Amino acid sequence: MDAIPKLVTDLLMPGREGGYAKGYETRELILRTALHILIEEGYRAMSMRRIAAACGMRLGNLTYHYPTREDLVRELLNAVISSYEVEFGAIVQAPGLEPEERLTRLCSLIIEDIGSKKTTRLFPELWALANHDAFVYERVHELYDRARAPLVEIIAEMRPDLPEQDRLDVALFISASMEGLTVFAGYEMPFAQRLPAVEHIAIRSFIDIVRSFQPA
Amino acid sequence: MDAIPKLVTDLLMPGREGGYAKGYETRELILRTALHILIEEGYRAMSMRRIAAACGMRLGNLTYHYPTREDLVRELLNAVISSYEVEFGAIVQAPGLEPEERLTRLCSLIIEDIGSKKTTRLFPELWALANHDAFVYERVHELYDRARAPLVEIIAEMRPDLPEQDRLDVALFISASMEGLTVFAGYEMPFAQRLPAVEHIAIRSFIDIVRSFQPA
DNA sequence: TAATAAAATTGTCAACTGTCCTATTTTGGA
DNA sequence: TCCAAAATAGGACAGTTGACAATTTTATTA
Known part of the structure; x- marks a missing residue:
């Protein structure tokens, strides 16, 4: 049913320092599994035991790698957001192209990403969390700063x-x-199928504003 | 610090049928308190005991009025969303005014509402919940349909x-x-103070699209 | 005011939560 | 091959959660 998840860029973990390769792989599995639960069932379902079980490991091992839930959540969000930063940082600026064309391509990429399951499900969770967690707030808006x-x-x-x-x-x-x-045209949203049409409208209107905006 | 909350339109409860007036008032207090916790501390903090304590009542009484947490959440979201429907339904269409002017006023109202604490805090929670709860999904998009x-x-x-x-x-x-x-210019968001400027840009660009949009 | 339906209290339950601590096993380099 | 570090398992803990039943208190009206 779902498209093949692109595992490579789902998470960007900090490089391992000390420890065996096994442990690093385990931590990767943990964060990947936690992300999966977050996307599929929401933040509330993402309990330590739930994550451990989904990983096929024992709770004790999970808390060995991430002593507290807060540790785990921080690392998870950090890894997820980092991967988005890389993704958008990698957008080729295609020098030589007209600025209008570059604007079009950039917005096109962003809007298409918004239609993906991961982004549609993840970001509303981040927005909600950011309202009551300073760390999430900082990290999310840092991402948006870079994307802008x-x-x-x-x-x-x-x-x-x-x-x-x-x-x-x-x-x-x-x-x-x-x-x-x-919220309107993301994955499985009521107007998901209108996304291409709305993308077209959006980009045309963006070009218009930039071209014609006059200070007050 | 905060502006005086406009209690009147915060919640629109279904009229009481049977029961004493006391009970109705209690249910109103419960939903109002639950909403307050949701806005101030987030969905996760909104537990039955937390709500009961904040109401100054016992848990047993809370579960008397709302047997399950799901009942309470449903009623709460229903009441909150209903109040938004009333709010937007009451927007005077001001017949006789130019359509451009009506568009400007409508968008102005909506954007200013987005700057309020209640809306900024509540809707991200709703978006996140809607991703994993069919009832919330239905109710939220019903609201958006009406607002559009x-x-x-x-x-x-x-x-x-x-x-x-x-x-x-x-x-x-x-x-x-x-x-x-x-997420960007709502209450206490990094660009909250740019909201008026962005509102201006938004409305100008909206008028432009409507005026100049050409089908493909 | 008395009768009664509604509201509120109190205590209990099993299930779940995050955290911590102590074995035991596994890993990878000396 | 050996061994110290790393990884995993297992169990225990106190606190929280939602739900429920028995009981008492309060509000309404006949």
Whole structure:
């Protein structure tokens, strides 16, 4: 039913320092399994015992690798968010292309990612958590800052006349616009099948704003 | 610190049928308190005992009014979402005004609501819950359907030439665009103070899309 | 005011939670 | 091959959770 999950970029773990390879693999399995439960059943279902059981290991072993639940959650979110940072950092800026074309490709990639199961399920959890957890808040918005950076650059190229603050505001709006699609046209959302159409509308309108925005 | 909460429209409870007035008041207190905990501390903190304690009542009494936690959550979300439906249903369509002006006012109201603490905190919780709870999913998207309806109407007035599907897609994009602001410029979010500026950009761009959208 | 339905209290239950501690087994390098 | 470190297992702990039953108190109205 589901597409083949792209395991490679699901999580970006910090490199291992000390310890055996076995332990590192186990920690990877743990975080991957925790992420799976988070996506499939939500944050509430992601208990220590539930994770251990799904990993086929004992609770004692889980708490050996992650002494507290908070440790585990932090590492998990860190690894997940890092993988997104890499993903967006790897977006080829394709120098030589017109800025409009680069804007189109960038937004296209982001919006298509929003349609994926992982992103549709994960980010609402992150948003909810961020409202009551300073660590999550910091980490999530750090990610968004980085994801917005290339957008700001393109806007600067297209509109060198614009004050920096206005560029930032426009980039912020474009970024928020796309994120908002998650709830409506994300994976298994009521308008999932309209995502391509809405993507088209979105990108056209983004180009229009950047081209025609005039400071107050 | 916080603004005075507008208690009147926070919750819309179903009218009481049978039972004493006392009981009805108690149920109202329960839902109001549960909502407060949900907003201030998140879904995970909203346990039966926590709610009962915050109400100054015993757990037994809470389970008398709401036998299971699921009952309570359903009633709570139903009451909260109903109040939003009333709020948006009450938006005066101001006949006689230009459609552009009506679009501006409607979006302005919605975006300003997104800046409120209640909305900023509540909706991410709803989005996360909706991903793993069919009831929440249904109820949330029912709300969004209703909130989009006046938008579709205005677009129809401005663009009678447009096929219905295109109007719906445009309304969907505008609606999603605004919701996306929650995470970035909502209450206590990093760009909360940019909300007015972004609101301005958003509305200008919305008017532009509606005016100039051309089917593929 | 008395009768009675509703509301609220109190105590209990099994299941689950995160954390900790102590064996035991496994691993990989000397 | 041996051995110390690492990994895993197993059990125990106190606290929390949702649900429920028996009981007492309160509110409403006949």
